Amino acid sequence: MPIARTTALLLASAVLAAVPARAQSLQGSPASIDRMYRQAQAHDLTFYRTAAGVRGAVRDGDLVRLSGNSDYRLSGVSQPFALAITRTFVQRLAEQYHDECDERLVITSAVRPRSIRLVNSTERTVHPTGMAVDIRRPANRRCLNWLRGRLSYLEGEGVLEATEEHRPPHFHVAVYPGPYRRYIGRDDAGVSADRRTASAETPRRPAAPRARSSTYRVREGDSLWDIARRHNLTVERLRTANDMRSTRIVAGQVLIIPAR
């Protein structure tokens, strides 16, 4: 990557409470709750207090409906609304998930006004802003591993905060609007011509059906080049399949190995 571009990226990521480099973990902590809360504040998001407040935000276009599609469905969501950028995240993740797992992603919570406090939810939850969604934990081990890997990767990119919760089993994901928008903008402008056609809002479908992809869990000492070579792929192809903008990988990360 040219130095000028690297600098631009560094500057861009310094805006809006840059997320320091750190080990990716899906374990919740007071620090992770704090990071999400600070992102909500840095983006000047509204914490809706009541269902009426949410309805008003939907009327004003500040929140949009999560309607479900062929890639994701909702289960027990009383307020199926979120920020538009969070819906884009759900659509993109669900499309990849469906492709990988042959099943739809299940969303179990979206915006949750402050009047609806769950027993074990924290005072500083960002659900009232519409930036967060809860995703049911997949029962299938392979799908679960893929989802863990994908969320860890995106968290490492500094575009969201994800935690794996146990009662009930789900992933809580807070999407950082600015960083995530820049991330998918880069993706759209980026490496692969065949992915450039659709807009960020429209879930993308490959033009023709393809053979099944598989996954690979990164081991200590692996490089992207090694993994690509071992699977007879180009690094570019591997990066595109995994929505990666750098070649950085970490042990434990699960990569999609596209079918050739």
Ligand SMILES: [Zn+2]
């Ligand atoms: Zn949650």
